[in-house]
Amino acid sequence: MRLLLMSDTHLPRRAKRLPDALLDELPRADVVFHAGDWVDAATLDLLESRSRRLIGVYGNNDGPGLRARLPEVAYAELDGLRFGVVHETGSARGREARCAARFPGLDVLVFGHSHIPWDSTAPGGLRLLNPGSPTDRRRRPYPTYLTAEIEGGTLAGVTLHRLPRREDGVR
Template sequence: MVVSDTHMPRMAKKLPERLVRELGSADRILHAGDWTSEDVYEELVRYAPVEGVAGNNDGEALSAKFGFRKRIQCGEVRIGLVHGHGKNARITAEQQAAAAFGPDEVDVVVFGHSHVPVSKKQGGVLLFNPGSPTDKRRQKRYSFGILEIDGKEIKAKHVFYDSKE
């Protein structure tokens, strides 16, 4: 399961029901930053082990707890996890995320920041942004992601829905 940009409790008081239904079958949960409250971690970890990074809206405590960049091994697949923010506003979250890891360092880069769902290959690396389950911004729908890993095979999909309730 992949989430990012929950921005809780400002954007939602609780995790959306659509997300909660999927969390029950998650083996692992990846959060790509902008939790804005450690309560989100406490809620997610009730469903499965959680790996995460801090985003630009996370304070000192969350930044110290998670850091801003991680490499995670899932079976034979190497996942890079970053939020996607940077100091140069002219560089997109996708560009920041793609540049966060070396060419042979990871098979997938999971990122957030833009709230825009992305799933595409670049230079042999899958770039995956789940969007946001609670703050769709200019998107038509809320979203999160699911990564299914079997050996070296990666299947990535987005789950879209209309209500954050």
């Protein structure tokens, strides 16, 4: 099972549209995750129409329309792995322990907010993944997203993808 993970798209504030490389991944993904800060409903509509399965949450920059359509926290079981998605997890310091306590029973937590890619494992085995942002790199040298595979009930092949710094307005 192939996964595509993104967050913090901030459209159309940070870019005019999603990068082509990210859009090209949509048909290859069995499940698409978006960890909030969509900003516009058009991006949600696009991902809903082009994804086999979309699991998303709202973020702190998402208004009432998106909050009416998306939960604050989402959960899914995929091939025996228990996933959670949330926008904010607080500061990097103590993140693993804090998330393990807040989300007991999960195998993987997908989150966003910082625009900084993150891949770590908490004591007890919770895997924490932040795909960064495909449209607003902030203090990073490049915009990013993640792909991963689930093979035999195990998360495998987690890959951070770098996008061009400028593609149709990507900052």
